[in-house]
Amino acid sequence: MGPPILSAVDLDKSYHSGSAELVVLRECSFALANNERVAIVGQSGVGKSTLLHLLAGLDRADSGEIRFGDRDVHAMGEIDLARFRNRHIGMVFQFYHLLPEFSARENVMMPLLIAGEATGAPARADELLAEVGLEERGHHFPSELSGGERQRVAIARALARGPEVVLADEPTGNLDHENGLRVMEVFERVHARHQTAMVLVTHNQELVSGFDRVLRMGPGGQLEQTDQEAPR
Ligand SMILES: Nc1ncnc2c1ncn2[C@@H]1O[C@H](COP(=O)(O)OP(=O)(O)O)[C@@H](O)[C@H]1O
Ligand SMILES: [Mg+2]
Structure with a gap:
């Protein structure tokens, strides 16, 4: 493995509600190499989404580091x-998180518009929609697309920049x-x-057979390599 592109070092993360403290991650560490594909599996509630949000900088840990x-x-x-x-x-969520009042094409353009890169945005969006097999659907609104199509729009959006x-x-x-x-x-x-x-979190290990590593998250966010990995 080359030097990591993204890594987590000794993350601690707890949630508090009232006087109760729920420790989710305790000294959780993880490193992702350039170009590497890692799947994370584990029981519901164990902390998979929490780790992903911390890796994305969408939430902050109590202690530890995220390095890019x-x-x-x-x-x-x-x-x-x-x-x-x-x-x-690029983030992709279970429920797509597309903006309902914008077309598929506009959703894919959004990260470019936010970045002030409006000029090439329509062409880039069309190129990415073609890549996910939706070249004909750019003008459709999310409500006019199936779940699978919405997710492919979300993937195109994730790749925009x-x-x-x-x-x-x-x-x-x-x-x-x-x-x-x-x-x-x-x-x-x-x-x-x-x-x-x-990094892909899933319940379905069958879907990630080509991935470089499959890690199982246990209590405290501990990540262990499973023997499921199937390098090609
Ligand atoms: N914002 C929050 N406030 C309080 N508890 C939370 C919050 N987010 C997640 N949790 C709790 O933290 C634990 C881990 O959640 P999560 O990371 O979503 O698990 P997973 O994605 O593995 O199902 C769960 O018990 C969940 O209920
Ligand atoms: Mg989750």
């Missing part, structure tokens, strides 16, 4: 952090088997074409 290359992600202020996420991290890392939280969790397979095929193609490193 040689940058300390959690040391950035909110504006720098938003800019960093927009440029370097050419991020080095895609973080996907149960991206097939809301899809039937066939559409789940299609979404995984799209991820496969994306990886082959863009060399995007990927």
